[in-house]
Amino acid sequence: MSExxxxxxxxxxxxxxxAKLHSLSRDIWRCPELxxxxxxxxxxxxxxFHQEEGxxxxxxxxxxTAFRACWRSAGVAxxxxxxxxxxxxxDALPGIGHACGHNLIAEVGAAAAVGLKAALEDExxxxxxxxVTVLGTPAEEEGGGKVDxxxxxxxxxxDVVFMAHPSKEDATYLPCVSEQDxxxxxxxxxxxxxxxxxxxxxxxxxxxxxxNNLSALRQQMRPDWRVHGIIKNGGVKPNIIxxxxxxxxxxxxxxxxxxxxxxxxxxxxxxxxxMATGCEVEIEFTRNQYDNIxxxxxxxxxxTDFGNVTFAVPGIHPYFYIGSDALNHTDEYRAAAGDERAQxxxxxxxxxxxxxxxxxxxxxxxxxKVKQEFxxxxxxxxxR
Numbered sequence: 001m002s003e004x005x006x007x008x009x010x011x012x013x014x015x016x017x018x019a020k021l022h023s024l025s026r027d028i029w030r031c032p033e034l035x036x037x038x039x040x041x042x043x044x045x046x047x048x049f050h051q052e053e054g055x056x057x058x059x060x061x062x063x064x065t066a067f068r069a070c071w072r073s074a075g076v077a078x079x080x081x082x083x084x085x086x087x088x089x090x091d092a093l094p095g096i097g098h099a100c101g102h103n104l105i106a107e108v109g110a111a112a113a114v115g116l117k118a119a120l121e122d123e124x125x126x127x128x129x130x131x132v133t134v135l136g137t138p139a140e141e142e143g144g145g146k147v148d149x150x151x152x153x154x155x156x157x158x159d160v161v162f163m164a165h166p167s168k169e170d171a172t173y174l175p176c177v178s179e180q181d182x183x184x185x186x187x188x189x190x191x192x193x194x195x196x197x198x199x200x201x202x203x204x205x206x207x208x209x210x211x212n213n214l215s216a217l218r219q220q221m222r223p224d225w226r227v228h229g230i231i232k233n234g235g236v237k238p239n240i241i242x243x244x245x246x247x248x249x250x251x252x253x254x255x256x257x258x259x260x261x262x263x264x265x266x267x268x269x270x271x272x273x274x275m276a277t278g279c280e281v282e283i284e285f286t287r288n289q290y291d292n293i294x295x296x297x298x299x300x301x302x303x304t305d306f307g308n309v310t311f312a313v314p315g316i317h318p319y320f321y322i323g324s325d326a327l328n329h330t331d332e333y334r335a336a337a338g339d340e341r342a343q344x345x346x347x348x349x350x351x352x353x354x355x356x357x358x359x360x361x362x363x364x365x366x367x368x369k370v371k372q373e374f375x376x377x378x379x380x381x382x383x384r
């Protein structure tokens with residue numbers, strides 16, 4: 001079978017599976033689940049691959065709501081294997097469900113893998129043995145499930161990883177920056193705000209100073225750094241000096257090498273507010289930092305734990321239009337992600353990912369170029 005015929009086979013196999021793929025996406029969309037709690041979505045995806053012939057499926061792989069499904073081609077000597085992985089995300093946002101379209105990410109990953117396997121399984125003249133892996137990666141919106149899985153070795157042995165993310169436009173690349181969340185807690189002392197306020201230590205004053213400190217810091221920040229946050233707890237009643245307040249901030253920089261610099265500056269703002277008011281302060285950075293996506297094949301806005309993956313394995317993360325001009329993380333985008341009009345675009349990008357995998361399988365020199373540029377990109381990033 002020629003390269004063109006293989007790609008045509010990928011396309012037709014994905015088209016043949018469109019009804020069950022749409023059903024998979026809709027089931028995930030109807031039951032939004034938060035990070036690390038994606039039990040029904042996990043079970044639905046595991047059941048999907050159990051029903052497909054030839055897949056070895058591991059449920060609860062590394063994490064309770066992660067999974068792995070693997071298939072290997074036949075007919076080539078051992079020792080010549082290309083290992084490709086398609087990633088599925090399926091966690092939702094609090095309050096607005098699948099307003100980032102992760103149900104479509106899951107569908108695209110499943111569709112690309114199923115289409116590639118169907119095209120390859122009857123082909124006896126492949127230049128290499130091929131291993132196709134699907135990794136279900138929970139907790140992208142909060143927590144960083146891929147970082148947990150990287151730490152536990154889930155990505156070891158892979159040559160290239162693929163995923164695609166819904167957006168308001170098609171793009172081979174949109175900048176994704178390094179990011180870390182931090183929670184800041186101030187502990188003061190309650191007192192009657194009118195009768196004897198001098199007996200209190202005002203934790204709300206500390207929170208306001210913290211907020212203003214960071215606002216003042218922005219004047220001296222690099223133009224491409226971002227700090228944004230909210231006061232989550234500001235006290236109980238106006239006549240009680242607040243003894244506890246809490247803020248949450250996101251810190252973002254274009255490169256993971258710059259993030260520690262911004263974190264140190266922000267931490268000075270947090271601590272100085274406590275010192276000025278006499279409060280105690282707790283600073284809790286999240287366990288997992290999100291790295292920027294490593295640029296490999298020359299192909300900054302939000303952040304994703306896929307960035308961490310690209311420092312371990314070469315990967316691509318294109319964005320795709322879903323038939324709506326709504327913006328991600330809005331109720332309008334949630335509706336669009338569940339609309340049937342999104343299906344054309346989701347399956348189209350799944351075909352593109354699977355056909356790119358065909359290119360890597362049939363052209364060993366292209367895979368070698370990817371690996372070489374990955375090494376060079378890592379070296380450049382480490383020097384920043």
